Amino acid sequence: MSGPPVTELSTRAREVFRVVVESYLGSGAPVGSRTISKLAGLNLSPASIRNVMQDLEELGLLEAPHTSAGRMPTQTGLRLFVDGMMQTAEPSPEERAAIEARAARGGPIEEALAATSAVLSGLSACAGIVLVPPNEPVLRQFSFVPLSREQAVAVMVGNDGSVENRVVDLPPDIPASALVEAGNFISERLAGMTLSEARARMEAEIGRERAALDKAAAALVERGLAVWSRDGASRPVLIVRGQANLIDPGDAADLERVRQLLDEIEGKEEIARLLESARSGQGMKIFIGAENKLFSLSGSSVIAAPYRGVDGRVVGVVGVIGPTRLNYARIVPMVDFTAQALTRMMT
Known part of the structure; x- marks a missing residue:
């Protein structure tokens, strides 16, 4: 199901929806109307907010898990937020320096790509992935x-x-x-x-x-x-680093999803094929949950960006894998910056 364009939502609905999504991405928990009334400064009563949330649920943008009276974004809602409402935050100077330092260190190409992916994994708290360029020297x-x-x-x-x-x-x-x-x-x-x-x-x-x-x-x-x-x-087709970042020992309910995700990551050929679609694009690709059948069971997201070689052609893809509850606003520009750093390394 595709959601309505952002422009078709009222100002009130857009603001309530934004607060629900941002709160959920920050906490991982469904958000109730009373919480929103305290967070948002909307000058709306909890009852008015509940009505707006009900409307958003009917549009397929929010859902109410059976264990909670709060709401959380659906996959359709996350896609609407990422494509039309998200305000990205550029990597900090420290994050940029860490990525650039590793990408500029040199060494065998696979080692440099693996190390850069490990840095990205550490900064994003996700699993870092990089599709290795074909190496057929003449x-x-x-x-x-x-x-x-x-x-x-x-x-x-x-x-x-x-x-x-x-x-x-x-x-x-x-x-x-x-x-x-x-x-x-x-x-x-x-x-x-x-x-x-x-x-x-x-x-x-x-x-x-x-x-x-x-x-x-x-x-x-x-x-x-x-x-x-x-x-x-x-030589590896795909390098994965930081799988341990996907495991939260304190979240027992999430362990089955993580186990499924780790099984999916083990099938590197399948992920490599997914990333090939990002190789053919001109910019960032964001796959959310069941939008790709590979992650339909684990409900995971992939953020990936192509990097280029000396002749300007796309030679590989770098990105992260994590739960759909990612800080997209922070991680999307971080992945994009990493792709730019790898492009400079390759050229």
């Missing part, structure tokens, strides 16, 4: 540096100037000249290809005995390319 140069008779360091330089090192095991009794030959072959014949393209080309050429390499060098080329292929396949 080869520019490749070489092997011997470490011992059994091992060498494979050094790959990408077209973007990135340099990565991996230790590879050497075939038995391989001569030093084969290391040079293998590195030259990759640099000359496979430059301009992604790793998967280079490995496929190499396997095809060796299979047809067309590769201009002796057997030792050919085996080394295969090992050098394979170590990156295995590494790429094991």
